Amino acid sequence: MQRHEIYKDDPNNEACINCGSKWGTQTVPVEDKNGNTRLKVICLECERFVKWQALPITKDRALEFRLHFGKHSGIAFGEIAKSDPSYLKWILEQSTFKDNIKQMAKLALEAQT
Numbered sequence: 001m002q003r004h005e006i007y008k009d010d011p012n013n014e015a016c017i018n019c020g021s022k023w024g025t026q027t028v029p030v031e032d033k034n035g036n037t038r039l040k041v042i043c044l045e046c047e048r049f050v051k052w053q054a055l056p057i058t059k060d061r062a063l064e065f066r067l068h069f070g071k072h073s074g075i076a077f078g079e080i081a082k083s084d085p086s087y088l089k090w091i092l093e094q095s096t097f098k099d100n101i102k103q104m105a106k107l108a109l110e111a112q113t
Protein backbone atom coordinates (compact mmCIF):
# COMPACT_ATOMS: atom_id res chain seq x y z
CA MET A 1 0.00 0.00 0.00
CA GLN A 2 1.36 3.34 -1.03
CA ARG A 3 1.37 5.93 1.68
CA HIS A 4 2.13 9.58 1.52
CA GLU A 5 3.95 11.83 3.86
CA ILE A 6 0.79 13.76 4.44
CA TYR A 7 2.35 16.37 6.67
CA LYS A 8 5.47 16.77 4.58
CA ASP A 9 4.86 20.46 4.04
CA ASP A 10 3.93 21.14 7.61
CA PRO A 11 6.88 22.95 9.22
CA ASN A 12 5.72 21.69 12.61
CA ASN A 13 5.97 18.09 11.60
CA GLU A 14 8.77 16.46 13.50
CA ALA A 15 10.09 12.93 13.29
CA CYS A 16 8.31 10.50 15.60
CA ILE A 17 10.00 10.33 19.00
CA ASN A 18 9.47 6.54 19.04
CA CYS A 19 10.46 5.32 15.58
CA GLY A 20 11.86 8.38 13.79
CA SER A 21 9.24 8.18 11.05
CA LYS A 22 8.12 11.31 9.27
CA TRP A 23 4.97 9.78 7.86
CA GLY A 24 3.02 12.13 10.03
CA THR A 25 0.60 11.86 12.87
CA GLN A 26 -3.06 11.44 13.53
CA THR A 27 -4.94 13.01 16.40
CA VAL A 28 -7.51 11.22 18.51
CA PRO A 29 -9.82 13.24 20.77
CA VAL A 30 -9.78 11.88 24.31
CA GLU A 31 -12.00 12.99 27.14
CA ASP A 32 -10.19 13.34 30.44
CA LYS A 33 -11.69 12.55 33.82
CA ASN A 34 -12.92 16.12 34.12
CA GLY A 35 -14.92 15.87 30.90
CA ASN A 36 -12.63 18.21 28.98
CA THR A 37 -11.34 17.02 25.62
CA ARG A 38 -7.73 17.03 24.49
CA LEU A 39 -6.02 15.47 21.51
CA LYS A 40 -3.78 12.44 21.67
CA VAL A 41 -1.23 12.62 18.86
CA ILE A 42 -0.26 9.19 17.50
CA CYS A 43 2.41 8.25 14.97
CA LEU A 44 0.96 6.92 11.70
CA GLU A 45 3.88 4.53 11.32
CA CYS A 46 4.28 2.87 14.73
CA GLU A 47 0.93 4.04 16.15
CA ARG A 48 2.58 4.93 19.42
CA PHE A 49 1.85 7.97 21.52
CA VAL A 50 3.76 11.10 20.49
CA LYS A 51 2.33 13.93 22.57
CA TRP A 52 -0.75 15.57 23.98
CA GLN A 53 -2.13 18.57 22.18
CA ALA A 54 -4.69 21.05 23.38
CA LEU A 55 -7.70 21.63 21.16
CA PRO A 56 -7.81 25.04 19.53
CA ILE A 57 -9.61 27.50 21.76
CA THR A 58 -12.94 28.45 20.26
CA LYS A 59 -16.06 30.13 21.56
CA ASP A 60 -17.96 26.83 21.55
CA ARG A 61 -15.26 25.12 23.58
CA ALA A 62 -15.11 28.04 26.00
CA LEU A 63 -18.84 27.82 26.67
CA GLU A 64 -18.54 24.11 27.48
CA PHE A 65 -15.31 24.30 29.47
CA ARG A 66 -15.48 23.44 33.17
CA LEU A 67 -13.11 23.69 36.05
CA HIS A 68 -13.28 20.95 38.63
CA PHE A 69 -12.45 22.93 41.67
CA GLY A 70 -13.57 26.16 43.24
CA LYS A 71 -16.84 27.97 43.58
CA HIS A 72 -18.37 26.74 40.30
CA SER A 73 -16.81 23.31 40.09
CA GLY A 74 -18.24 21.27 37.20
CA ILE A 75 -20.34 24.14 35.81
CA ALA A 76 -19.77 25.12 32.17
CA PHE A 77 -18.25 28.58 31.60
CA GLY A 78 -21.25 29.40 29.39
CA GLU A 79 -23.54 28.92 32.41
CA ILE A 80 -21.25 30.87 34.73
CA ALA A 81 -21.15 33.74 32.24
CA LYS A 82 -24.92 34.05 32.74
CA SER A 83 -25.20 33.34 36.47
CA ASP A 84 -21.99 34.82 37.89
CA PRO A 85 -19.92 36.68 35.27
CA SER A 86 -17.87 38.33 38.03
CA TYR A 87 -16.31 34.93 38.71
CA LEU A 88 -14.96 34.74 35.13
CA LYS A 89 -13.71 38.32 35.41
CA TRP A 90 -11.98 37.31 38.64
CA ILE A 91 -10.24 34.42 36.83
CA LEU A 92 -8.87 36.89 34.28
CA GLU A 93 -7.13 38.78 37.07
CA GLN A 94 -5.49 35.78 38.72
CA SER A 95 -1.90 34.92 37.89
CA THR A 96 -2.44 31.32 39.04
CA PHE A 97 -4.68 30.40 36.10
CA LYS A 98 -3.11 29.24 32.86
CA ASP A 99 -3.48 31.43 29.78
CA ASN A 100 -5.72 28.92 27.99
CA ILE A 101 -8.20 28.99 30.88
CA LYS A 102 -8.15 32.80 30.90
CA GLN A 103 -8.75 32.87 27.16
CA MET A 104 -11.76 30.63 27.58
CA ALA A 105 -13.10 32.76 30.43
CA LYS A 106 -12.74 35.81 28.19
CA LEU A 107 -14.52 34.15 25.25
CA ALA A 108 -17.35 32.94 27.48
CA LEU A 109 -17.82 36.49 28.81
CA GLU A 110 -17.75 37.98 25.30
CA ALA A 111 -20.31 35.44 24.10
CA GLN A 112 -22.68 36.74 26.77
CA THR A 113 -22.57 40.36 25.65
Ligand SMILES: [Zn+2]
Nearest residue numbers: 016019043046
Ligand atom coordinates in the same frame (compact mmCIF):
# COMPACT_ATOMS: atom_id res chain seq x y z
ZN1 LIG B 1 6.51 6.28 15.22
